[in-house]
Amino acid sequence: MALGEVTFTLNITVAYGAPSCFARQIVLTSGYFEPAIIINQGDTLRINLINNIPASFPTVSDGISIHYHGLRMSGPAAWLDGVSYIGLCPVAPGSSYQYEFKVNDPPGTYLWHDHAAGFKGDGLEGPLIVLPPRAGPPVMPLPGAAPAWPPAAQPDLWSYDGDHTLFLNDWYHATTSSMLFRLNQPFDAAKVTNDSGAWNWVGNPQAVLINGAGFYGDCALYPVAGGGPTPPACAPSAFTVAAGRSAQQPWASNNNPGCTHTQVTVEPGKKYRLRLVNAGLLVYMSVCFEGHNVTIIAADAVPVAPVSSQCVDVNSGQRIDVLLTADQPAANYWISVVPQYRTGAPAGYAVLNYAAAGVNASTFPATPAPQPVNITPWTNDMAAKVVLAPELLVPSADPKVARYRRPDQASLAPPAAASKVVYVNLSQPLFSENGQLRWALGNVAMPRTPPCQPLLSSLRKDPKYLTKQAVPASQLNGTGVGPNVLVGTAGPSRTSPVYYEGLSPVPVYPSVGLHIVELAGGAVVDLIVNNNAANSFNGDLRPTVGATRTAQEQHPFHLHGHRFWVLGRGSGGNYNATAHAAGLNTANPAYRDTVTIAAGGWAYLRFVADNPGIWPFHCHILPHIFMGQQLYFVEDIKNLAKPPSKTPKYNFAPYTKSWLRAKYGMSGWELPPL
Ligand SMILES: [Cu+2]
Secondary structure (H helix, E strand, C coil): CCCCEEEEEEEEEEEEECCCCCCEEEEEECCECCCCEEEECCCEEEEEEEECCCCCCCCCCCCECEEEECCCCCHHHHHHCCCCCCCCCCECCCCEEEEEEECCCCCEEEEEEECCCCHHHHCCEEEEEEECCCCCCCCCCCCCCCCCCCCCCCCCCCCCCEEEEEEEEEECCCCHHHHHHHCCCCCCHHHCCCCCCCCCCCCCCCEEEECCECCCCCCCCCCCCCCCCCCCCCCHHHCCCCCCCCCCCHHHCCCCCCCCCEEEEECCCCEEEEEEEECCCCCEEEEEECCCCEEEEEECCEEEEEEEECEEEECCCCEEEEEEECCCCCCEEEEEEEEECCCCCCCEEEEEEECCCCCCCCCCCCCCCCCCCCCCCHHHCHHHCCCCCHHHCCECCCHHHHHHCCCCCCCCCCCCCCCEEEEEEEECCEECCCCEECCEECCEECCCCCCCCCHHHHHHHCCCHHHHHECCHHHHCCCCCCCECCCCCCCCCCCCCEEECCCCCCCCCCEECEEEEEECCCCEEEEEEECCCHHHCCCCCCHHHHCCCCCCCCEEEEECCCCEEEEEEECCCCCCHHHHHHHCCCCCCEEECEEEECCCCEEEEEEECCCCEEEEEEECCHHHHHCCCEEEEEECHHHCCCCCCCCCCCCCCCCCHHHHHHHHCCCCCCCCCC
């Protein structure tokens, strides 16, 4: 294999494991739980994905597909972005597929995860670290960059003595698919908090894992101060062994390898890079370092002007890199991962261990473990911590970071003016016809993805493919006839109705369908997201239900294929040009791929449509995307690269209507064409 070509075999299996001290079925990758993929900028990455998940394992898509979160995936790689409805079919049980693409993206912290089904929440994910270019060829320039691209091994922008990743995910004791199935059931306000066959929210996680290790609350909510590394309460008698499972399984014995915590060992006086990755399904996290202020150096793989803080906010899909100097008295210190905006959610804990005489590496810190903020604030010191809003993390002005920017971007500033403005209003409609509760953008909820229906190939064959399926404007006028639920009524050639942004009038009543925004190549797009309507239940024809619920909440929105500038964010209502336009930061705004839209607030984003493909814009909370909280930018398709010569083979034989109805529930999966 030539230098710069890196192949990883990801053999995906299901096993029993207990990363939180509680045994359940988990997904392993070549025998590892959530392993890292580490490559160098300029490498050709080959991912040999083998799906050995049993066909009998419950799933919402019967296949897996890897998304490389944060990578641009331009040119031919647009087909390999891993959203199975868009590019390729998922890799079915018993089959395999090899992704191959060149990673030109800047060095930094990314993540990989399944984007076909719920397996991300079962462990089918991990860090994706791009290191600076390796020594010697081949090192490919970014598209459009000067040929004198780094010719030899490049040091990173920062010097440090050690490099650690803290991969964070909230963790449930039910499989993700089993939770998603319940979101597909009819909504009944009286039954949302119990498992009674009705619509059932996933609820709070049972644990927060740090590098695949954590403590399940029933074992011990948090480790005991000064205790040994195995929490005393985490005894075999505390485990729940489900009926019908064997007592010989390892979690039912004293030998429980999964029940542990993560320890980060540092040498006194040295400096470390810590890569914080929130890969969670649901929870916004504040990561706090007891006794230490860390320096934030990068956000979503973009170097930022350094900021010092004890706590660092990282929402699902975001990555924050910090430098930590071990300059405190040699001891053990807590690293706590505190959930925000989810009352009662548990925290996660790791130990920062100084490798020094007199420090016992096998005990917990002497101070009490900080508890989740919603129970008791961190040792009364919570007021002193700094929770950093993303708009404070502006790109570094250091000339050395120019190579982290867009190749044609000479300054920190985005293009001065937009050529297209897209408004997105978030809402949570309830469809009276079938009792489905959804999240919608612009009153359109995207359907659950059928097993496979790649739009890219359909569009490449027929650029008018989606236009032909568009819902006529006459059906969108909302003249009092009720919500537009056109599923199943759109004719045999349609997978689901297609809603184009820009229709006039826009759908007044909530609808279900493909939500498409077309972008011409080179367009400068302003994307204004308002999150103020979610608790109004607009379109809900049963106001008694809406009156008892408040669905307004924060959402971490992620854009595929791009980074965007965050020109502004606000709370307390929708974006209002008169009040807010003058305050937008067009000089050096944050440059991210995932941004938090505050509950009841707004965000003003800008990006350039310079990457032909189909790029989802979606909430990174997995249950929310399953409930429809996404749209697709269909971008400059006429300049789309050719598809890969090989694509996953997919067997559609099982997908009869009756089979799908039985599998996905009476409330109605949006069926693929049969
Ligand atoms: Cu959301």
